[in-house]
Amino acid sequence: MSADSVSPPMRSPFLQGLAAAFRSVFAYVLFGTFVGIGALGHDFGFSIWWMVLSSALIWAAPAQVILLSALGTGVGVIEAAIAVTLSGVRLLPMVVALLPMLRTEKTRTRDLLLPTHFTAISMWVESLRLLPAVPREQRIAFCNGLSLGLMLSAVAATAVGFYLAGSLPRIYAAALLFLTPLSFTLSLARNSRALVDRLAFVFGIALAPILAALDIGLDLLWSGIVGGTFAYLIHRLRRAGA
Amino acid sequence: MNPVVAELWPYFILIFAGFLPNEIWRILGLVLARRLNEGTELLIWVRAIATAILAGVIGKLIFFPVGALIGIPLSVRIGSILIGLVAYALVRRSVFAGVVAGDAALILGTMLLS
Structure with missing residues (x-):
């Protein structure tokens, strides 16, 4: 799917963003992923409204799976909250990297609240790819349209998965879960x-499983800081030498 | 517990154990991003960290699978990612083609090996 062409101002930037969401492979990848999450929530005994609301409010599949599994298997609320917050650390550098692309001189902080909440892996990857072609003053609206489209897909899929639960063969459930690593790998490659x-990509994908195998706590955070910093230092050294 | 509280209790848990612990990082990012401008060196470093963390998420999902993925052999998991990458490269750098090929490889590979 190519969504590389962002056509000039014939439509509102919000609608252009919305249209870009459904040209993005992530609208479909998220649909598959959240069918899996909806089914998981059903199996753990959550209500459909709770599930739909959690997809929109948490808006981070890994955190949601952690919360569902923790609450569903009787882990305490405090422990669940800690596990969720550890998985959410990645959102901080993502927001910090994204917002300066959206801002103009006149942007108020409250205009950035929605894009801040919408920040998630899918939206971040697509924003970094598509925003450079969008005029700066239209980027917030475009980004909100893009994010809303992706979120609608995820929320609808949560409900579909909730009602499909139990009738999904195990191999297809696995194929749905596999959409996440597969689509992340290919989009990051692109x-x-x-x-x-x-x-950064190569260091991160190699370091995290090694740190996890060594049972080092906060493996994701460390692989991000160490891998990202090494990648940045090599980039600096190369430029200094060139 | 009174019935209204009992009814709303799961939603309190959603807010306090799900929404807020996750959202706090987004809000902190909003605060920290206020003084950063696009194209600065610091931002390249932050983006490298974000990219490495995302890659780490992938690495962990492949080597430490969760849920139904536990039943898929490691060789099939790694092979499917590689097949997805090859299809992506062959079909005009199409992520869609890569995802379809990789997921099909996962299903076929698991059926053949089990």
């Missing part, structure tokens, strides 16, 4: 044009 991004 987005990583600069050396620093490619190195």
Whole structure:
């Protein structure tokens, strides 16, 4: 699916963003992923409204799976909250990297509240790819349209999965879960044009399983800081030498 | 517990154990991003960290699978990602083609090996 062409101002930037969401592979990947999450929530005994609301409010599939599994298997609320917050750390650097692309001199902080909440892996990857072609003063509206489209897909899929639960063969459930690593890998491969991004990708994918195997706590956070910093230092050294 | 509280209790848990612990990082990002401008060196470093964390999420999902993925052999998981990458490269850098090929490889590979 190519959504590389962002056509000039014939439509509102919000609608252009919304249309871009459904041209993005992530609208479909999220649908599959959240069918899986909806089914998981049903199996753990949550209500349909609770599930739909949690998809929109948490808006981060890994955190949602952690919360469902924790509450569903009787882990305490405090422990669940800690596990969720540990998985959410990645959102901080993502927001910090995204917002300066959206801002103009006149942007008020409250205009950035929606894009801040909407920040998630899918939206972040697509925003970094598509926003450079969008005029700066239209970027917030475009980004909100894009995010809303992706979120609608996820919320609808949560409800579909909730009602499909139990009738999904195990191999297809696995195929739905596999959409996440597969689509992240391919989108990061597509987005990583600069050396620093490619190195960060390779270091991150190698470090996290190693740290996890060594049973080092906060493995994701450490692989991000160490891998990202090494990638950045190599980028600096190369430029200094060039 | 009174019935209204009992009815709303799951939603309090959703807010306090699900929404807020996750959202706090987004809000902190909003605060920290206020003084950063696009194109600064610091931002390249932050983006590298974000990218490495995302790659780490992928690495963990492949080597430490959850849910139904536990039943898929490691060789099939790794092979499917590689097949997805090859299809992506062959079909005009199409992520869609890569996702379809990789997921099909996962299903076929698991059926063949089990």
